[in-house]
Amino acid sequence: xxxxxxxxxxxxDPISLQEIRQIPGMTGIVTSLLDIPAGEAWPEERIxxxxxxxxxxxxxxxxxxxVNIHEDIKLGASGRDEKIxxxxxxxxxxxxxxxxxxxxxxxxxxxxxxxHLYYDLPDGSNTMRYQASFMDDITPEAxxxxxxxxxxxxxxxxxxxxxxxxxxxxxxxxxGMTTDSFYANMKYFLDAIIPHAEKADIKMAVHPDDPPLPIxxxxxxxxxxxxxxxxxxxxxxxxxxxxxxxxxxxxxxxxDIPAMIREFGAEGRIHFTHVRNLKFENDxxxxxxxxxxxxxxxxxxxxxxxFHDVKFEGWIRPDHGRMIWDEIAxxxxxxxxxxxxxxxxxxxxxxxxxxxxxxxx
Ligand SMILES: [Mn+2]
Numbered sequence: 001x002x003x004x005x006x007x008x009x010x011x012x013d014p015i016s017l018q019e020i021r022q023i024p025g026m027t028g029i030v031t032s033l034l035d036i037p038a039g040e041a042w043p044e045e046r047i048x049x050x051x052x053x054x055x056x057x058x059x060x061x062x063x064x065x066x067v068n069i070h071e072d073i074k075l076g077a078s079g080r081d082e083k084i085x086x087x088x089x090x091x092x093x094x095x096x097x098x099x100x101x102x103x104x105x106x107x108x109x110x111x112x113x114x115x116h117l118y119y120d121l122p123d124g125s126n127t128m129r130y131q132a133s134f135m136d137d138i139t140p141e142a143x144x145x146x147x148x149x150x151x152x153x154x155x156x157x158x159x160x161x162x163x164x165x166x167x168x169x170x171x172x173x174x175x176g177m178t179t180d181s182f183y184a185n186m187k188y189f190l191d192a193i194i195p196h197a198e199k200a201d202i203k204m205a206v207h208p209d210d211p212p213l214p215i216x217x218x219x220x221x222x223x224x225x226x227x228x229x230x231x232x233x234x235x236x237x238x239x240x241x242x243x244x245x246x247x248x249x250x251x252x253x254x255x256d257i258p259a260m261i262r263e264f265g266a267e268g269r270i271h272f273t274h275v276r277n278l279k280f281e282n283d284x285x286x287x288x289x290x291x292x293x294x295x296x297x298x299x300x301x302x303x304x305x306x307f308h309d310v311k312f313e314g315w316i317r318p319d320h321g322r323m324i325w326d327e328i329a330x331x332x333x334x335x336x337x338x339x340x341x342x343x344x345x346x347x348x349x350x351x352x353x354x355x356x357x358x359x360x361x
Pocket of ligand 1: 207245246247248274319
């Protein structure tokens with residue numbers, strides 16, 4: 001298991017690589033080039049610059065999160081072949097600089113969504129929250145405006161104002177899309193890229209839809225054990241794998257995350273994992289809690305034990321944390337402050353050490 005931390009890049013993140021390096025047990029960085037639009041090939045000099053900056057800081061970058069998928073690919077639209085060719089170019093260029101895993105998602109139109117970015121908790125911290133009734137009553141434009149106002153220093157990936165201008169057009173393009181045709185479009189993409197990922201030795205790791213609930217009538221496919229199985233079966237290569245995100249899968253009540261880890265992990269299909277906790281307020285509403293089992297609704301010990309039992313050797317990172325210790329003043333990206341994720345890291349490493357010692361490995 002290799003412990004990593006998400007860093008959004010120079011001028012994109014208030015947290016420095018030096019601060020991340022000081023987290024005990026931290027070895028790697030997960031990053032991206034946020035300004036390159038989906039569908040374009042990543043310029044080699046940019047990849048070189050970011051990997052060199054991370055190496056210079058004493059850390060390693062082996063995972064990219066994310067190389068985003070253009071809507072034409074998800075929709076099976078006529079422009080998809082050109083975008084797929086650029087995706088393959090990006091895979092080949094990333095491989096030259098030591099990248100071993102690419103995280104991406106198949107969420108239509110929108111990236112992850114929450115009703116509240118800074119929801120106050122009784123202990124004085126704040127966190128992200130998902131309240132279903134709030135989401136039912138809001139338009140995508142109003143939600144984007146709210147995000148822009150609340151997170152006013154950094155644009156939220158997937159919710160960029162430029163993109164939001166075309167939101168209704170984008171939503172419309174999914175009208176009439178059936179589950180079968182969506183899977184067919186995914187298969188077309190996977191069959192095109194996976195042979196190149198194999199050659200480049202880069203593991204592709206799809207991230208589940210977050211949250212695993214329908215928003216604005218859009219189809220949500222990567223949300224459950226059954227759907228993940230169908231996605232992995234679209235292309236049987238081990239290079240077609242999963243980013244197991246406990247917070248995304250866990251937001252669907254009743255999901256048995258340890259069972260998924262045991263099944264997909266034993267098959268060597270989990271390459272990357274985001275491990276975080278959340279606290280259910282009722283069947284659909286939740287807020288993102290501190291990582292400890294006692295703070296949320298997920299059993300973090302059972303999750304880490306399952307990873308241990310399948311001999312997980314991929315990359316792990318703590319995921320969204322709360323904003324604590326006046327961090328809000330530093331304007332961290334929602335969910336991506338330094339302190340709570342650093343605490344989460346060490347909680348996960350503590351669980352791991354105890355599990356390993358108890359199992360004499
Ligand atoms: Mn995640």
